[in-house]
Amino acid sequence: MGRRRGVTTRHLWQAGRMRAVIVETPGDIDALTLGEAPTPACGPGEVLVRTVASGVNRADVLQRQGHYPPPPGESDIIGLEASGVVEEVGEGVTRWHRGDEVVALLAGGGYAEFFVAPEGQLIAPPPGVDLVSAGGVLEVAATVLSNLREGRLKAGEVFLVHGGAGGIGTFATQYAKTLGATVVATAGSPDKLEHCLAHGADHALDYHDDWVAALKAATKGADVILDIIGAKYLEPNVAALKKRGRIVVIGLQGGVKGTLNLGAMLSKQATITATSLRFRPAAEKAEICAAVEAEVWPMLADGRIRLSPETRIPFDEVRRAHEQLTSGDNMGKIVLVH
Numbered sequence: 001m002g003r004r005r006g007v008t009t010r011h012l013w014q015a016g017r018m019r020a021v022i023v024e025t026p027g028d029i030d031a032l033t034l035g036e037a038p039t040p041a042c043g044p045g046e047v048l049v050r051t052v053a054s055g056v057n058r059a060d061v062l063q064r065q066g067h068y069p070p071p072p073g074e075s076d077i078i079g080l081e082a083s084g085v086v087e088e089v090g091e092g093v094t095r096w097h098r099g100d101e102v103v104a105l106l107a108g109g110g111y112a113e114f115f116v117a118p119e120g121q122l123i124a125p126p127p128g129v130d131l132v133s134a135g136g137v138l139e140v141a142a143t144v145l146s147n148l149r150e151g152r153l154k155a156g157e158v159f160l161v162h163g164g165a166g167g168i169g170t171f172a173t174q175y176a177k178t179l180g181a182t183v184v185a186t187a188g189s190p191d192k193l194e195h196c197l198a199h200g201a202d203h204a205l206d207y208h209d210d211w212v213a214a215l216k217a218a219t220k221g222a223d224v225i226l227d228i229i230g231a232k233y234l235e236p237n238v239a240a241l242k243k244r245g246r247i248v249v250i251g252l253q254g255g256v257k258g259t260l261n262l263g264a265m266l267s268k269q270a271t272i273t274a275t276s277l278r279f280r281p282a283a284e285k286a287e288i289c290a291a292v293e294a295e296v297w298p299m300l301a302d303g304r305i306r307l308s309p310e311t312r313i314p315f316d317e318v319r320r321a322h323e324q325l326t327s328g329d330n331m332g333k334i335v336l337v338h
Helices: 006-014 058-064 138-150 167-178 190-198 211-219 231-240 262-268 282-302 315-326
Strands: 017-022 033-038 046-056 081-089 101-105 114-118 158-161 182-187 203-206 222-227 241-249 271-274 310-314 333-337
Touching (some): 046 138, 046 315, 081 138, 101 114, 101 138, 138 167, 158 167, 167 190, 203 211, 211 231, 310 315
Parallel strands (some): 158 222, 182 203, 222 241, 310 333
Antiparallel strands (some): 046 114, 081 101
């Protein structure tokens, strides 16, 4: 169960309030403060969950900085994934009951003592994974599965993932291997390159070097690129593609505006797609969650996919979590423990 704070927490809940991370003015790490917010109401088709752990993601940093606001009508509290225990179910909910352990894909609200999610965006934790670790798995798994579908990655193709030592990169490497792809990962230090190889990458390239030339020397180019960098890598990504290659952009760590060589795109008959889980319709997110539970959880259970290395940080130290994530030294997943 989530951490109990005795009389204080119970009194907050009875008063319709909860502990949450508040960002009053977007900015640097100091913008993150611990405060109180209204406990979310549980409407029809929704489930109220007491949080056990919250996954920490790059998108959280962008929201803190004011660059990635939530969709209209969603919680403005940061946090796109969490785990917890069902506290209350709304009208029409049939799968979940009070006391059930769940993991959630959220449009917002994960950095709080309670969160509300549509029934279809909750699934059971992966078999054999404790509820704290499970708090940092679903958003990563859903991102990878949905975007490799978007990229139409097939057996025998070459898959390039940037940020190979992070949570997304580690998971994507292993998932792409289960599809029969040759995997190339980029990272920025010897330790991170070794991490990529240890988690299944066939080639690990230092992004400080000419990684496009190294990729072509090793594989003749990529069929599918999963890119967390954005504008900074737009031109080299196009250069790295094979004919009919596909780029799927899921992050903007390197900026939002870049130069695109349409001539190179035309000659390669290439495609580029930018996607976000957060802004997809609820029905689509529910379908993705169901696919993760059906396809990915068995891979975790039988060892085809291993969880990323994990750093657990107390909820009260959320600033430290963001500092570690953006330091450049982090490997694997960070979770906030409530």
